[in-house]
Amino acid sequence: MEIKALGGCCSRSTQNYLNIVEAAKQMGINEEVEQVSNTNEIMKYGVMSTPGMVIDGKAVSSGRLLSVEDAKALIKRFQV
Amino acid sequence: MVSKLGEFILKQILGMQWLNDLVGDLIQFIFGQTFLESQFGNALQFFFFDFIKIGILLCVLIFLISYIQSYFPPERTKKILSRYHGIGANTLGALMGTITPFCSCSSIPLFIGFTRAGLTSGVTFSFLISSPLVDLGAFVLLTSIFGFKVALAYVIVGLVLAVIGGTIIEKTGWGKQIEPFVLEGENVDMDSIKLSQKERFAYAKDQMIFTYKKVVLYILIGVLIGSVIHNAIPQSFIESLLGSQNIFSVLFAVIAGAPMYADIFGAIPVAEALYIKQAGLGTILAFMMAVTTLSIPSMIMLRKVVKPKLLIAFASIVVIGIIIIGYVFNIIEYLFI
Numbered sequence: 001m002e003i004k005a006l007g008g009c010c011s012r013s014t015q016n017y018l019n020i021v022e023a024a025k026q027m028g029i030n031e032e033v034e035q036v037s038n039t040n041e042i043m044k045y046g047v048m049s050t051p052g053m054v055i056d057g058k059a060v061s062s063g064r065l066l067s068v069e070d071a072k073a074l075i076k077r078f079q080v
Numbered sequence: 081m082v083s084k085l086g087e088f089i090l091k092q093i094l095g096m097q098w099l100n101d102l103v104g105d106l107i108q109f110i111f112g113q114t115f116l117e118s119q120f121g122n123a124l125q126f127f128f129f130d131f132i133k134i135g136i137l138l139c140v141l142i143f144l145i146s147y148i149q150s151y152f153p154p155e156r157t158k159k160i161l162s163r164y165h166g167i168g169a170n171t172l173g174a175l176m177g178t179i180t181p182f183c184s185c186s187s188i189p190l191f192i193g194f195t196r197a198g199l200t201s202g203v204t205f206s207f208l209i210s211s212p213l214v215d216l217g218a219f220v221l222l223t224s225i226f227g228f229k230v231a232l233a234y235v236i237v238g239l240v241l242a243v244i245g246g247t248i249i250e251k252t253g254w255g256k257q258i259e260p261f262v263l264e265g266e267n268v269d270m271d272s273i274k275l276s277q278k279e280r281f282a283y284a285k286d287q288m289i290f291t292y293k294k295v296v297l298y299i300l301i302g303v304l305i306g307s308v309i310h311n312a313i314p315q316s317f318i319e320s321l322l323g324s325q326n327i328f329s330v331l332f333a334v335i336a337g338a339p340m341y342a343d344i345f346g347a348i349p350v351a352e353a354l355y356i357k358q359a360g361l362g363t364i365l366a367f368m369m370a371v372t373t374l375s376i377p378s379m380i381m382l383r384k385v386v387k388p389k390l391l392i393a394f395a396s397i398v399v400i401g402i403i404i405i406g407y408v409f410n411i412i413e414y415l416f417i
Contacts, residue, residue, distance in 0.1 A: 040265060048154040048158065062153060062273070065286055
């Protein structure tokens with residue numbers, strides 16, 4: 001499972017990234033969570049407001065700072 | 081009965097007269113009656129009252145607004161707007177600008193997203209003008225200070241400015257002056273994400289705390305300036321400089337306000353103090369519009385996506401529009417007060 005945290009411009013995006021990393025760890029995902037901060041890259045997922053989250057190339061959250069629990073729920077929901 | 085209720089809401093709930101009395105009583109209790117009636121005591125009361133009042137209003141408002149906004153993320157706004165054309169689209173753009181969450185940090189992806197989705201420059205700029213200028217927060221705060229009629233008039237002229245400004249930018253062709261990279265990319269529509277009520281409330285709470293932390297400094301500065309105006313600057317001075325009789329008052333207000341970066345919540349206490357000291361209504365509204373819509377940081381941001389010519393056109397249209405609004409309000413002031 002490939003997970004990305006979108007956003008790098010503010011403290012919220014960094015917190016979002018850290019929460020997703022923690023969530024992935026708790027869910028036993030070994031692959032590294034990538035932080036994407038380039039606007040053009042972010043927009044390729046159709047996301048216009050950060051922080052956001054991408055799972056396997058699909059945007060699953062935008063404009064919300066996810067808690068560890070939120071991120072875990074999303075990982076569970078989009079796990080195949 | 082209805083008018084009594086309206087008055088109660090205006091004075092006690094929005095105006096928080098009870099809080100003013102409470103702060104006054106506390107100062108009197110600690111420092112005595114003479115101190116309370118002194119100039120410094122007065123300023124202190126204004127400072128604490130305003131700082132607490134705006135803080136409370138801000139938290140309640142941001143929470144409510146964010147809850148509503150959770151239904152209109154920019155990705156959805158983009159999809160809705162791309163279905164409309166012409167002046168109707170500009171109007172809708174201006175209206176959507178009032179409910180879509182916006183901060184200067186998000187204006188760039190927003191601009192790129194809108195443009196790539198094929199929205200006209202008119203719609204995009206109508207949105208960009210109305211978004212910082214008009215929102216529910218501004219409306220409620222203005223109601224609490226100037227009353228319902230003024231607040232409604234502010235919202236309407238703000239929207240009209242957004243629609244006309246966007247239209248001019250589109251029809252003159254200035255709107256084509258954007259940096260090429262903006263168009264070098266596909267439009268990607270994100271699948272909408274359904275949020276639960278719990279998630280929406282969590283989002284609203286998060287936004288509330290984040291916004292309060294972000295603007296508390298501006299409120300503090302605004303209230304400080306407000307207290308100084310309120311208590312240290314003579315009314316005759318404010319009246320002669322910013323009263324509606326002075327034909328340059330609106331110009332002063334706009335030139336002073338435009339480069340400043342402040343949230344509407346920071347501009348309110350200054351506006352309130354100026355209003356008490358008999359500055360012209362149009363002058364005050366023009367000042368608030370200039371402070372919230374234009375600022376040097378937001379211009380620097382926007383410069384990343386638009387060429388200098390369009391940037392100058394955008395700033396000029398907004399400035400001229402605000403100046404006209406200011407003068408008109410100063411002339412028709414008697415209708416409101």
